[in-house]
Amino acid sequence: RSVAALECRVAGFEKSGSIRLGQAGRFNGAYTQMGTFALLPQIVGAVNIPVIAAGGIATAEGVQAALKLGAVAAQIGTAFMLCPEATTRPLHRQALKSPQARHTALTNLFSGGPARGIVNRIMRELGPISELAPAFPLATNAIAPLRAAAEAAGSSDFSPLWSGQNVSGCREVPAGELVEALAP
Structure with a gap:
């Protein structure tokens, strides 16, 4: 090849x-x-x-x-998700700081296209990649009611928890400070 x-x-x-x-x-x-x-x-x-x-x-x-x-x-990407300037939702921030964040997979369940996220209940139960997932952009609308109900109850079980494989760099520091720390 x-x-x-x-x-x-x-x-x-x-x-x-x-x-x-x-x-x-x-x-x-x-x-x-x-x-x-x-x-x-x-x-x-x-x-x-x-x-x-x-x-x-x-x-x-x-x-x-x-x-x-x-x-x-x-x-x-992911390293900036806990910065105060990021618009990351509270449930997503909580997941990024949890041991759960070490387990990620490519999924098409939330957007219809492959993207990496923290494995949660819907990914475990349906499998992270499903041929039945609606195509982009329909998947987002299809899961929206379930996601909204779960989030209202304080659960991220049906939310896209976008994350890369390496959350070790995620810190709750200003983005400018993180940029300085990343510079070679």
């Missing part, structure tokens, strides 16, 4: 001329769980455009590793 045959989730390739490695890769239509640091050198070696690493990077050491592997930059 050549790297050229690997279908990566690419954001903005035509417009920006750069590749961003993200939460899910695909090969022959199947979603893979290949990590950023395993995939990054393969992509960097196969293309002649800037590559921005994303996924699982939550520390300055992770940023440095991505740069050493050939990325021109690193995009950080």
